[in-house]
């Protein structure tokens with residue numbers, strides 16, 4: 001049957017997905033949303049899996065789609081952000097924001113699905129759920145009661161590269177948030193009594209959000225295609241067979257291995273004084289000893305792996321296609337000079353899909369009517385390799401092949417026809433404006449800071465972006481397109497609705513790998 005996704009938060013299953021509202025022209029087919037492989041240029045925030053609420057209740061995401069137009073805010077100068085590192089290695093970043101008497105406290109751990117063994121996918125996310133199951137001081141169920149009693153809210157998120165927890169309170173409850181987080185960083189109790197039913201919750205979560213959701217299934221398969229040589233291919237929630245046989249001991253080991261102060265970052269944003277906030281962090285976390293943290297896996301994808309293509313038939317309403325190129329990121333561990341490539345790729349994504357005047361929308365949707373909807377994205381603020389992605393819905397009468405060819409032609413133009421200075425200036429302005437909008441709430445500021453820090457990038461990067469982007473030239477954009485947006489780096493997937501496939505070729509296998517378009 002037709003699949004209709006109506007709400008972003010209903011579908012933010014894994015951190016490696018992002019779904020954006022596709023701009024629709026009046027003659028478009030019913031509203032849908034396309035899975036995006038990465039972050040759009042105008043919301044370069046990691047999408048977080050907001051998951052483990054206590055008692056296995058429904059989740060509420062902290063990551064919101066940023067396509068809504070927020071009010072313009074002035075970026076906070078870096079001088080207002082204060083950092084400290086405790087003797088045990090815990091990093092603290094405090095950003096005062098006195099506009100409202102609230103405080104957001106986030107604890108980020110540098111561990112995610114990319115760190116998991118191939119036969120134990122889903123460990124990080126499962127542990128995230130179990131982190132709500134209590135300690136000797138705060139038994140199971142007490143955490144949510146305490147948070148509610150003091151007017152707070154809480155949740156957690158797991159991604160490919162990190163796991164995080166947050167609590168939002170009135171500003172005078174910062175100490176409470178810190179006490180609770182310090183307690184479960186060290187004293188979590190993992191029991192079979194809690195674990196067995198929680199794994200049922202997690203498996204149901206996977207069934208509802210991935211297995212029973214064709215677009216999510218397609219996205220999961222696409223990541224396997226797009227990341228052929230690294231653990232970035234692993235689904236954050238884990239494969240079902242891995243969840244079926246996940247032992248409690250594996251979670252205990254995961255907790256003991258990664259949950260140390262020297263593998264964490266505490267981010268505090270809100271109505272606080274930095275010195276006081278840092279003193280409070282020290283009060284609760286300083287006594288936790290540093291641990292031995294393993295070296296994290298190298299998630300750099302080998303470039304030029306070769307072109308890959310997959311075709312799927314799924315119970316969806318309209319055909320769609322996904323395309324992505326393996327590209328570097330700011331967190332790839334490449335030399336500083338390579339950072340220019342990441343910024344150039346971010347601007348290239350904005351040239352293609354940075355608003356209604358962007359090229360793909362203007363030319364392929366509105367003028368040529370080859371596509372019904374299209375989106376492009378790239379997140380430079382990541383660890384390891386990234387993806388420069390394009391997703392699209394072919395218009396009536398168009399094939400997957402013709403739609404893909406039209407998109408590829410536009411990408412070729414990026415290489416052969418330098419964009420004008422005016423267009424580049426407009427794209428830079430729009431990109432920066434969206435970044436600023438994204439820093440408006442204390443939640444998003446904390447999220448930005450945390451995501452940069454756990455990616456090995458300095459949070460001050462945010463404030464430096466205008467200068468960094470201003471240095472990127474038309475030639476650098478063209479060079480980046482020539483170097484990275486090439487067939488050898490490309491994965492593509494065509495998704496056909498079951499009904500259409502049955503009518504056309506009733507005996508065709510549901511999926512075929514390896515064919516080229």
Ligand SMILES: [Zn+2]
Nearest residue numbers: 050051052205
């Ligand atoms: Zn979850």
